[in-house]
Amino acid sequence: MSATIVTTPSSRAFISDNMAGASPQIAQAVADAAAGQVLPYGNDPYTDSARRRLSEIFERDVDVFPVSTGSAANGLSLAALTPPWGSVLSHPDSHINHDECGAPEFFTGGAKLVGVPGPDSKIDPEALEAAVRRRAGDVHSVQPSAVSISQATESGSVHTLEEIRRLSAVAKDAGLRVHMDGARFANALDHLGATPAEMTWKAGIDVLSFGATKNGAMTADAIVSFDPALGAELAFRAKRAGQLAAKMRFHAAQIDAYLTDGLWLRNARQANAMATRLGDGLKTIPGTGLLATPQANILFCRLPQQVTEGLLAEGYVFYHDRWEPGIVRLVTAFSHSADDIDQLLDAVRRHTH
């Protein structure tokens, strides 16, 4: 690599968990996979191994489609669950609704995203009760077809198992399918201390966007389908959307290493712990208001303007004044250390005075 590459020190990088690189184990696995010849398009032992590991972790056979982005995972999943004249119900804050430039509309052939509000970026179950039946059977309206739950949410909250079950039950009672956007699946799992099965199919999830990229992988997420009837459709849709990688081994090796020896859970635990440490620290600094106690690895807070400016001047990178004036988002990653967090807290304290 060219000598001109300059990276941000991890102590300064809080814009997203996407700023982090990859876990060394995953980098090694990818490098190891570079040698040798295997069949292309997922007919390789790496993809087999990843599928096996996911089936073990989810305690049942699952269909697995490694893809290169979470947007592709979400779009393809929703396309398999929703007809073009359907609507997808999600929280207005959801990534699919807000941050994918209409990817779900593209993949589904023009379905409609309908926001269902609720506190903490979670769909309110009573609002969902109304939404799933809204104009059902009325030919003049898109038809409620799928519910998408972000776990963890875009604001850093985590649904309890009971909350997921409740939302799924409301959906299922009305004949809708349920998708989980698990871009930060492991972070949520760590917070709940639940099993992957409990947080998904046992709670009514049909298809999961299983995130790995934000938590230590490079360019690999996976669609995990708990409904065998969707397998063929997902395969054709993925190919047609340019998501069937010729050298699939390089996506699969990332997933495989990610799931080996609990790396994925360790990474998530670290990221979550750093968010908690950061939140705890901020609580002790006058003038900084935490919007909510972080449950995963995202933290929203209110910082005085001179603090924000001071941090930026020191080279910190993070989103500010994007949601509303004075609001700052700080995202921790597996790659942050306690020192990184403590330095940030020191900086906040310094600029507060």
Added chain:
Amino acid sequence: MSATIVTTPSSRAFISDNMAGASPQIAQAVADAAAGQVLPYGNDPYTDSARRRLSEIFERDVDVFPVSTGSAANGLSLAALTPPWGSVLSHPDSHINHDECGAPEFFTGGAKLVGVPGPDSKIDPEALEAAVRRRAGDVHSVQPSAVSISQATESGSVHTLEEIRRLSAVAKDAGLRVHMDGARFANALDHLGATPAEMTWKAGIDVLSFGATKNGAMTADAIVSFDPALGAELAFRAKRAGQLAAKMRFHAAQIDAYLTDGLWLRNARQANAMATRLGDGLKTIPGTGLLATPQANILFCRLPQQVTEGLLAEGYVFYHDRWEPGIVRLVTAFSHSADDIDQLLDAVRRHTH
């Protein structure tokens, strides 16, 4: 990686250049990129470097969009060049027409692929003359909008510069845009001894699918656009299609290393040389008919059935009886050695008797 991964020895792997792994330099670059924090979504120094290198190589500023597959590169490129009521003219053998499960139709919103025949998997310029004007302005018909040229072709032939210029001129005279599917761009370049600029924009190409995966990269190809007016559209389409990777550095690092110190050309030269060696060898074996002298790294030949069966029994993998009975396709890669080829030739000789 699990101990159960078994790979095919390169001496036996001829199904596709997709069977090869990655060049060590590329594997190293990806591993190196794993450390450190950079901005996501392509706002990183790796992507800058890849763009700079491509601009140098093409001798002008280009827009670059790294994507995870050639199908995505082709689909997005064609979507930017063709309205939904347009048609894309390509050879019936072309990958976009034959092997992408309708990806161009998906990305373009339903444009039509129209085959224009010609020998050696190359569009016949006279047939193109007729096709580009067919029912132009007739509202009952899709409108010829873009021509897509595979360089090298799916049968292993390479268009001369003059042939590309001629096809482009026919297209441009009738107001059509020109796309090049360069899944095997480097192989074609090596065969011609031309410059990248000569083979593309100087010959009338508007947008190029720049292949890297088949020639030593892992999961990275790139859209290279020579028309600055298409940049914004391509960016939005790529995001919306799930092709804007969060950790884009890992795609970009592959492209960057691929272009460093001529690796891409060395790899292509080796693959081509191995195809030539294989072709030359086969010519000396009675009963094996070469369909054409390979110009890139794909070779079609006719093998007696007992030879095919003998090779399969020894663990060779390759496509046979897929195009028509008795026809065998052998694809060489950068990873093949002269020994690999000679072993294969020996095996063919052995089974011929």
Added chain:
Amino acid sequence: MSATIVTTPSSRAFISDNMAGASPQIAQAVADAAAGQVLPYGNDPYTDSARRRLSEIFERDVDVFPVSTGSAANGLSLAALTPPWGSVLSHPDSHINHDECGAPEFFTGGAKLVGVPGPDSKIDPEALEAAVRRRAGDVHSVQPSAVSISQATESGSVHTLEEIRRLSAVAKDAGLRVHMDGARFANALDHLGATPAEMTWKAGIDVLSFGATKNGAMTADAIVSFDPALGAELAFRAKRAGQLAAKMRFHAAQIDAYLTDGLWLRNARQANAMATRLGDGLKTIPGTGLLATPQANILFCRLPQQVTEGLLAEGYVFYHDRWEPGIVRLVTAFSHSADDIDQLLDAVRRHTH
């Protein structure tokens, strides 16, 4: 026609102006057009005549595409104004957003409908100021591309010329295009006493869905484009969407007769006058709350439950309890007489006591 056809008397029909049949002049024109042979697909003198009349009425050359429904007019118009990654800004009450089963999403290839609220079903210009620039240039978000204004609105209000100009100016300043859903164009025109040109292109409208069906035609609305650059695209999109009628003369003859001797304006005047008469009458009846003074031919009011039930029992048809409990919508048509209205008012009075 079979003897079994039973129609609702006009004195009872208030569910929609779509319940009305057709003006006798239009029925006669269609019957007259049935004789004789003309070229198909709009190359006929009826379509020429309709185009000429529309150009006269709008005081400039316009492109005209007769279509069979308002949803088709809206969908095709928006598809010509918005890329698939664009968003269409309209009031949440708008027909395109609420009542077309995702037709705009279908026709545009998956653009997003974004609601911009405001009182009286009109977009608030200040809210629009924010919306047209929201995340412009941000590749993670759909891009504000078109504003759609309903004139008259779905709740029966009418934008003033100044309001249209203001909304258009906000859109144009930010580079967006402007569409008018004129399903009840003539009703709005009658209310304002403006010219068609003033209410459209002089106020910044690029493309108009020119409604005729609700105001006396049978199955014909028209796209009227004020931007010559959109003509070819609209023609191809209309054909491809099954909206280029072979015997176009039968759509065109409706439009032509509709515009002859001011029939369209007389019909609208009658419908509007009947709504005013109805509103004035309701104001005199205690317990019936008019939500707003009707400006076109739609009236929303609050009726006591026993009144609603009493009317239904007498065979009145109208929407009730659809928007919220107790709310009734009454729509008048060109076919209503003062007697029809007075009978309805009598019935309301009777059931009130």
Added chain:
Amino acid sequence: MSATIVTTPSSRAFISDNMAGASPQIAQAVADAAAGQVLPYGNDPYTDSARRRLSEIFERDVDVFPVSTGSAANGLSLAALTPPWGSVLSHPDSHINHDECGAPEFFTGGAKLVGVPGPDSKIDPEALEAAVRRRAGDVHSVQPSAVSISQATESGSVHTLEEIRRLSAVAKDAGLRVHMDGARFANALDHLGATPAEMTWKAGIDVLSFGATKNGAMTADAIVSFDPALGAELAFRAKRAGQLAAKMRFHAAQIDAYLTDGLWLRNARQANAMATRLGDGLKTIPGTGLLATPQANILFCRLPQQVTEGLLAEGYVFYHDRWEPGIVRLVTAFSHSADDIDQLLDAVRRHTH
């Protein structure tokens, strides 16, 4: 209607059966339907009556969706039978493949039209045997999903019942669905002397585009579905595509009158008889080669250039030199009389000398 409307005399109009106006009975039915108030969107007695008549004629309950064009009927039908990654197999001459500006691609969300050749514009059953299984299950290829049969064909031939059954059986054995493009359904029925049931569902047809416009109606064709499982999907797709007319009665009244007292069959018989008369006459004129004996109401022949020019000079309108030089297409309609045909034959004779 304006005094400036000039129509072509029926004795000169042979460009298409779309040049004809409407049967007087249909014009009367539409005019009659103009009076009175009925519920919109197909909830009216006219639509009920049309549905009842179609169910009687087809000897079973059918789902009926009146639409405004045959392209809409075809596109919506195919969208209900084919996934976006599917292919539709039809003859290369088929209207869906050749003359709808990509409407099937638009309605299906990007499925692929694959031509299966055969003589007389009919799919060759043996070619179909191969095509229905081509790359089935191969994720790299679109999947054969539906077969579309034109009855009568675009060249004027008519499939026998046995031919339809054979093609359907080939399709069904491979799991494909079967669509019939019946733009000239009545003409084919008249030629065969078969029942509507025999020619459709008893022969394996799942969904029919039931044409009426070309045979005496104005702007109404209908989707007739023999598979109750498709009803809801067709309803939502039709609405979303702008094909659910508010005043549906005016489409339905056309269908209803068309089917009353055998009008549809009388019209077809007349059109067919005129084609036969024309063909018989041409056979007696030296130098005019009939390409095939017409079975429906389309006739292709070879005319000497001076004959073609002579006819054009007299004001005859018809397609010539469009398929290949010297080839002329003449289409007869219900509105042609024996005199019209005899005049044309006289003119051909005159110009031949």
